[in-house]
Amino acid sequence: MRTTVVPPLTAETAREILRKVTAPAGADAAKAARTDLLLVGFDFGTNTSCLKACYAGAGDLVVNEMIPTVVGYASEGLVDNLLPGNARILFGQAALKNRLYLRLVPPLQNGQVEDLQAARDFTRYLRQVLNPQQGAEVRAVIGVPANAERTARETLSQAVTGLFDKVVFIPEPFLAALGYRDESRLGDPAYLDPVRNSLIVDIGAGTTSACLVQGYFPTTEDQVSLPFAGDKVDGLLAEAIRKSYPDSELSLFQVREIKEHHSYVGKMEGAIVVNLVIGGKLRKLDLGEAIGNACELLLQRVFEAVKLMIAQASTDSVAELVQNIILTGGGSRIRQFDAELQRLLVEDGYEKPRVLTVGENHKEYVARGALVAARQAKEAQWTRLASG
Structure with missing residues (x-):
């Protein structure tokens, strides 16, 4: 596969994108919808990805999906007709639901592509989710971690080649500000515009x-x-549970679920006792201190x-x-x-x-801001991806 070099935005093109995305809402409302150009806001998240898409000139979303970022490959020797559609690869929620029979591979780690093949398989699945009109060009603004290095952007461009035709990479926090911005309140003197300061x-x-x-x-x-970030908290919590309950052998998915339900910082409001079936027996695990300690490290x-x-x-x-x-x-x-x-x-x-x-709605704001930027980006700001 040829490597596509995706350079960082120049100051000039970045200012132009910002000028366009901060223009009054509805500035392009008079444009006719173009079914030959699909615009996408894409948050390629380590655990969850978000896709928002519309055709150029149209206001309505044709795709608005939140998908767990995971690929599941059928285990060796698995009998036929056990997985849905007798599939050998499953994605997202379907992969998690059938994880007992799959080798789960997360395409990303620490916000960057870790397994290029899994990332390519995942993006091929996303192409099916987008389901663009035949012959339509697909362009995406993609959120990347702040200060993502050039090599990370190049690997990401390889992963999304075949999914998108042209891309712009923009830091995720900046896109989150665009997505969180309430344009209906921009005239309110009391409103603190997240794009302004x-x-x-x-x-x-x-x-x-x-x-x-x-x-x-x-x-x-x-x-x-x-x-x-969250994965590090999961790891710290899993380690603490193993030390306190050596026979627990919880999966990372169970640990993450515990964290998402019970995480806190500051003063613990009450005991956190989690009921789990371990080895076929119901166990009560006192995890309040372990959860608080892991989250406190993130806070610091x-x-x-x-x-x-x-x-x-x-x-x-x-x-x-x-x-x-x-x-x-x-x-x-x-x-x-x-x-x-x-x-x-x-x-x-x-x-x-x-x-x-x-x-x-925190999971949506990066993709929402990315779609705002995609709608307003000028032709010179897009980078074409080389075909694989």
Whole structure:
């Protein structure tokens, strides 16, 4: 396969994208829908991917899907007709549901392509999900971790070749700001526009990214990405459970489910006792302290990243910036995370900090912002992928 070099956006093209995406809503409403051009906002997540797509000039979405980022290959010697459709490869939720009979392979790790073959198989499945009109060109704005290196972008471009014809890569926190932006409130003096002046913290599965969004496309100095996020918390929790309950032998999926239901930081509000069937017997596992300790380590990493980004902001912007710190991604759903981060900032001397979370729809904002950017990107800003 030929390697397609996907360069970072230049300052000029980045400013043009930002100018376009901050234009008043409906600026292109008069354009007729084009069924020969499918525009996609794509969040290729370590654990969950999100696709949003519409035809150029159309307002309605033709695809709006959230899919677990996993590929399942049938185990060696598996009998026929055990898997749906007698398939040898399953994807997403179907793979998780039938994981007993599959070798599960996550295409991504720490927000980057880890297994290129699995990534290629997964994107071929996504092409079926998109199901574009025959002959239609498919273009996508794709979210990448903050400060993703050139080699990571090149590997990602190989993974999505065949899925998309042209792409633009944009940092995920910046896209999250675009997706979270409420255009109906832009005329409200009390509204703190996340695109105008905010610090976006995207706590995903593979990476935690922090990014200054201040009315222009972020530079390298305006963003930081840490390989410490939800998956790391899962690993720490799994290790703690093994130490306390050596015979438990929980799968990573069970550990992740426990974390997602019971995660917290700060003061534990009550005992966390989880009922699990282990070795065919019902067991009660007291996991409150283990969960809190694992999540607390994530909080401290986020705190340090936030302080680093605040230090990068200009003195003219920092007073408003610290009042518009926005948490997104799965880690933002950890109970009391926003309040505890705000407490740490207050204790460290920051003036009236305010930390917000984007809420339950956190998985959609990167893809939503990516589709906003895709609708407005000019021809010169797209990079064509080489055919495989």
